[in-house]
Amino acid sequence: MKELPPLDDLSHAEKDALIRGLWQELQTLRSEVEKLKQKRVKKTSRNSSLPPSKGFKPNQSSVQATSVNGKETGSHRNGGRELSQQPDQVVVVQAKRCPHCGVEVDPSTQRLSGIYERIELPQVTPHITRVEHYGGMCPCCQKAYEAPVPVGLEPGSPFGSSIATLVTYLRYSHAISYERLSQLMSELYGLSLSEGAIANLLRRVQVQLETPVAKIVERLRRARLVGSDETGARVNGKNQWEWVFQNDQVCLHVIRPTRGKTVIDSVMAGHQPQIWVSDLFSAQAAHPALEWQVCLAHQLRDCQYAIDAGDGLFAPRMKRLFLKAIALQRRRHKLAASTVEQYCARLRGSLREILHLQPKSVEGQRLLKRYQKIRAHLLLFLSDATIPPTNNSSEQALRWSVIFRKVTNGFRSDWGAQLFAQVRSLVNTAKRQGISAFDAISRALTSHQTDWLLD
Known part of the structure; x- marks a missing residue:
């Protein structure tokens, strides 16, 4: 029925039939409205924890985007690189003759018309130290002896701490595969480093980082406030969980097979923080802290x-x-x-x-x-x-872990997963102290360079 018929021309029976029909149609429409109201809304990164990578991305407007201050994004007007305060070399360019008539010109009469810099990277080649280790037989006691080796030149792996630092940094801060690492070291530095040698080197790094990470754990177990979150991890083809426990001073990553409360208990080891910050996940809700701030x-x-x-x-x-x-x-x-x-x-x-x-x-x-x-x-x-x-600091600490998982598809060994957690703990703790990732790894792999991990 598109139009209401003239009511004066209808009998009482026809009006009753019309009312019944309209009432039935009204009930049908009401039922449909209720169904639409109860219909599940599609979840996106705006209204749920669904990551932006899984949500639908509409086409962006062709209008030039602007930043908060009103300037066009990507614009470099009135910009430029600041000049170095201590250049390695300064080249003074002054004319000797006029380019128009050839007359000699006095340098003292010339004024500065421009100043700029040219930056180049020096060629980096391996610095190889060969150790000739001597020993002999004592003429007095007739016992064999060997000369003491200088610190840092002990026998073992030929690759020093600087190479271990670089390989660890590139692998766990930039997700570069073993194959590409081997190629990169060969082409950029002229250093032959096989994939097997990289694996052996990283296993030694994993042992070296145990002491610095233990210091991070000690500080965490004295913390007044702890924020925590977790994300998925793939280890040996099985699903596990990467947990983070952090505040504005320290950050600890651990990878465990479970997402349960037992992980929190083992990490905190009886310590009871004053404040716990997390989402509403059941394991997080069972935190040991005195008070709880929901994200x-x-x-x-x-x-x-x-x-x-x-x-x-x-x-x-x-x-x-x-x-x-x-x-x-x-x-x-x-x-x-x-x-x-x-x-x-x-x-x-x-x-x-x-x-x-x-x-x-x-x-x-x-x-x-x-x-x-x-x-x-x-x-x-x-x-x-x-x-x-909010618990955004915890989510930010896990952001690179998610990217690393997507790029590498997880870990093929338990020690590799443990090393990743160690490096992320070290790097994210260093970030809170204003120390770069590379510098943090370098300090941790060098003796007596972890004072920044202490209170």
Whole structure:
């Protein structure tokens, strides 16, 4: 029926039939609307923990993208490389004759018209030290003896710490395969290094890193605050889990066959931090800390999913509350203590009001039930400026691990997985101290160079 028929021309029976038909159609439409409301919304990286690599990517606009400050991205206007403060060589270029008429010109009358630099890399070749080790027979006691070998020149592998540092750095910070490492060392440095030699070298590195990583574990077990997360790992063709435990001073990676609470127990070894920061995963929820801050980055995505699913009452208000609380935490160091307290009181009051709402949608009800249960862990960071509102630092620490897994397809040995975790622990801890990855590995493989790992 596209048009309503003239009601004056209808009998009572026809009107009754019309009403019944319209009522039946109304019920059908209502049923379809409810089905659409309950229909699962497609999860993306915006409304769930689905990584961006697995989500649908729409075509980008052809309009030139702009950065936050309004400038075109990729633009180098008014830019340029800064000149070196200590160049290795300075070439002064002055004219001797006029290029137009050939008359000699005085250098003192010339002015500087431009200054620039040309940068080249020197050729790097292996520095080979041959050790001729002597010994003999003592004429007095008639016992054999050998001359003491200088430190760093002990017999064994011909490859020194500088080569071990470079190979470890390229392998575990840039995911370069053994085959390409062998090719790279040969073509760039003229050093013959087989894949087997690389494997043997890295196994020695794994033993050398045990002591520095043990120092990281010691510091972690004294930490007041610990953030933790986990991601998948592939070891010997089997699925395992890479865990990270970190704060603003240290970062520890471990790879274990399980995703259970036993990993946390073994790493913390009875230590009870004051604060634990993580997502809502069951093993993380069973943390040993006194207090728990739930990662609000996850909750923001879950709120967005509920909004996409049709919740217009509860999820939007919770999302705004979380965003306001995070914004306050970021700028609280610029505000007076009394001002911060006022904002915190308002946010806590808003949380109480929102938790008394009664959403109709299924997703809204699901979030309400969750937040009523973990209410005390949502805004814990408002009471302490040192507590982060999100667990983004843990996720960032695992980001390279995910990339490495995709590039290499995992580990073929247990010691390889252990070495990767050791290197990531070392590098991410060094990053928190302002030390580069290469420098951190170099220091760890050199005696008496791990003072930066101590408190």
